[in-house]
Amino acid sequence: MNIVTNPLKLQEISTRLKKDQVTIGFVPTMGYLHEGHRALLKAARDQNDIVIMSVFVNPLQFGPNEDLDSYPRDFEHDKQIAIEEGVDYLFHPSVEEMYPVPMSVRVKVERRTNCLCGRSRPGHFDGVATVLTKLFHLVQPTNVYFGKKDAQQVAVVHGLLEEFHFPINLVAINTVREEDGLAKSSRNIRLTPKERDEAGILYKSLSLARIELIKGNVNLAELKKTVIASIENESSGKVDYFEILTYPQLETVNELTGTIIIAIAVQFGKARLIDNIIFELDNTSR
Amino acid sequence: MNIVTNPLKLQEISTRLKKDQVTIGFVPTMGYLHEGHRALLKAARDQNDIVIMSVFVNPLQFGPNEDLDSYPRDFEHDKQIAIEEGVDYLFHPSVEEMYPVPMSVRVKVERRTNCLCGRSRPGHFDGVATVLTKLFHLVQPTNVYFGKKDAQQVAVVHGLLEEFHFPINLVAINTVREEDGLAKSSRNIRLTPKERDEAGILYKSLSLARIELIKGNVNLAELKKTVIASIENESSGKVDYFEILTYPQLETVNELTGTIIIAIAVQFGKARLIDNIIFELDNTSR
Numbered sequence: 001m002n003i004v005t006n007p008l009k010l011q012e013i014s015t016r017l018k019k020d021q022v023t024i025g026f027v028p029t030m031g032y033l034h035e036g037h038r039a040l041l042k043a044a045r046d047q048n049d050i051v052i053m054s055v056f057v058n059p060l061q062f063g064p065n066e067d068l069d070s071y072p073r074d075f076e077h078d079k080q081i082a083i084e085e086g087v088d089y090l091f092h093p094s095v096e097e098m099y100p101v102p103m104s105v106r107v108k109v110e111r112r113t114n115c116l117c118g119r120s121r122p123g124h125f126d127g128v129a130t131v132l133t134k135l136f137h138l139v140q141p142t143n144v145y146f147g148k149k150d151a152q153q154v155a156v157v158h159g160l161l162e163e164f165h166f167p168i169n170l171v172a173i174n175t176v177r178e179e180d181g182l183a184k185s186s187r188n189i190r191l192t193p194k195e196r197d198e199a200g201i202l203y204k205s206l207s208l209a210r211i212e213l214i215k216g217n218v219n220l221a222e223l224k225k226t227v228i229a230s231i232e233n234e235s236s237g238k239v240d241y242f243e244i245l246t247y248p249q250l251e252t253v254n255e256l257t258g259t260i261i262i263a264i265a266v267q268f269g270k271a272r273l274i275d276n277i278i279f280e281l282d283n284t285s286r
Numbered sequence: 287m288n289i290v291t292n293p294l295k296l297q298e299i300s301t302r303l304k305k306d307q308v309t310i311g312f313v314p315t316m317g318y319l320h321e322g323h324r325a326l327l328k329a330a331r332d333q334n335d336i337v338i339m340s341v342f343v344n345p346l347q348f349g350p351n352e353d354l355d356s357y358p359r360d361f362e363h364d365k366q367i368a369i370e371e372g373v374d375y376l377f378h379p380s381v382e383e384m385y386p387v388p389m390s391v392r393v394k395v396e397r398r399t400n401c402l403c404g405r406s407r408p409g410h411f412d413g414v415a416t417v418l419t420k421l422f423h424l425v426q427p428t429n430v431y432f433g434k435k436d437a438q439q440v441a442v443v444h445g446l447l448e449e450f451h452f453p454i455n456l457v458a459i460n461t462v463r464e465e466d467g468l469a470k471s472s473r474n475i476r477l478t479p480k481e482r483d484e485a486g487i488l489y490k491s492l493s494l495a496r497i498e499l500i501k502g503n504v505n506l507a508e509l510k511k512t513v514i515a516s517i518e519n520e521s522s523g524k525v526d527y528f529e530i531l532t533y534p535q536l537e538t539v540n541e542l543t544g545t546i547i548i549a550i551a552v553q554f555g556k557a558r559l560i561d562n563i564i565f566e567l568d569n570t571s572r
Binding site for chain 2: 007008011021101102103104105106107108109111112129133134137138140159160163165166
């Protein structure tokens with residue numbers, strides 16, 4: 001495996017690979033890799049000639065009240081996972097290499113952000129879209145891999161790729177779950193044993209709400225209220241949001257048809273857990 | 287010559303060309319082509335295997351008080367020039383094809399805009415940078431051509447390409463001038479014969495100011511005042527701005543060294559004329 005730190009050096013490599021008509025799978029990460037990242041890397045390895053992974057904690061997507069410095073880092077461990085998953089090039093630039101001068105341009109995300117986790121993180125997705133624009137030009141991937149667990153990020157990237165006509169294919173990978181349905185996350189270790197027992201309720205609630213929507217004839221406001229009440233009655237979790245939106249537009253659902261996301265965030269003691277399911281509603285079949 | 291109106295069709299063509307390792311020269315325009323555009327097309331023709339020109343009046347770069355509808359258009363004439371200059375593909379999409387859905391992302395230009403012509407056109411360069419980002423991904427050019435007459439636009443594009451790491455080479459083409467130095471422009475026909483006689487003063491003033499800067503030991507504020515006064519004394523023109531800035535950063539000049547732009551805008555009756563010169567100042571030689 002090759003480790004590259006210089007952005008233009010990476011672009012030289014990807015330009016050469018493109019000339020050789022090689023397919024490139026790209027997995028952009030902020031490091032501190034877990035099982036979810038492995039699923040992205042396995043898919044990339046499976047579907048491309050060459051796999052490039054980036055590990056870069058992007059200051060631009062941290063708000064003034066979010067602690068960039070305390071973001072967990074473990075590059076040696078990330079490197080080990082990259083080797084195990086067959087990564088060809090690991091891109092690990094410094095902040096100075098990625099942002100050598102004050103930026104005169106940035107990508108502004110004007111839709112799909114004022115809901116779900118974006119509502120409490122103004123500017124976050126501008127930072128994500130800006131660094132991805134840079135990375136996409138450096139890596140020149142055929143396919144780029146994101147996890148559906150961060151469904152709002154996938155929606156924003158979907159808009160970025162489509163509206164700016166990036167010649168890149170977006171691959172969204174299913175969330176990896178524990179046996180009781182809990183989405184795997186590095187935050188799960190912050191749960192107490194009791195909270196861990198309760199946490200399966202996120203996915204259970206999403207699944208039940210999905211069935212109600214498929215059955216149709218449902219009042220969305222009522223449904224939300226019922227789900228939130230049942231979670232807060234049956235567990236120690238506090239629901240931050242429970243939303244039913246169109247996907248990937250993330251707009252209010254007016255008709256029960258098309259692609260829908262049900263997304264949830266619940267605070268359990270020291271761990272804020274998020275999860276979602278995305279599915280098609282076909283109202284002609286009802 | 288091929289005329290293409292569908293954006294994804296154009297991208298298919300450019301992807302195929304790239305696979306064949308063909309160099310692509312791209313000249314983005316808003317149509318109503320004049321001699322300045324011909325200079326760009328000739329350079330593109332000279333330096334690339336394939337030349338692609340776009341003709342698209344981009345609504346995104348017009349302010350609410352700027353009349354998009356009355357922007358001059360003459361596609362038949364543009365097509366004729368394209369054929370004469372050896373364009374291979376002429377891209378002429380409709381607004382609906384370029385903006386089929388409300389955009390969720392756009393490029394925001396945060397520096398280099400609050401001066402020169404940008405000062406009176408808030409949001410203009412956001413629109414320019416956004417449509418160029420789209421076009422660059424559709425055309426996938428090796429080289430892209432702009433005229434130095436729109437020096438601020440070149441500066442913004444320079445930042446866009448460099449900071450977003452577009453794998454595209456920027457070629458800035460010298461301004462085409464009349465014998466008395468007046469920059470060629472479709473606006474020159476709005477000058478009365480008397481104004482036309484006077485209008486050579488823009489380039490003369492720029493050249494004189496340049497000599498003062500090269501001699502060094504000059505007070506910039508004084509120099510600006512003197513130049514503005516002499517233009518307004520010797521002609522019927524009203525100076526909108528006369529600025530001396532670093533290039534391409536377009537920031538205040540603190541030291542007389544590095545790349546400098548002197549730029550001017552003068553209103554003559556119905557015609558607002560702009561011009562500039564960009565040059566190196568090497569303070570070690572003085």
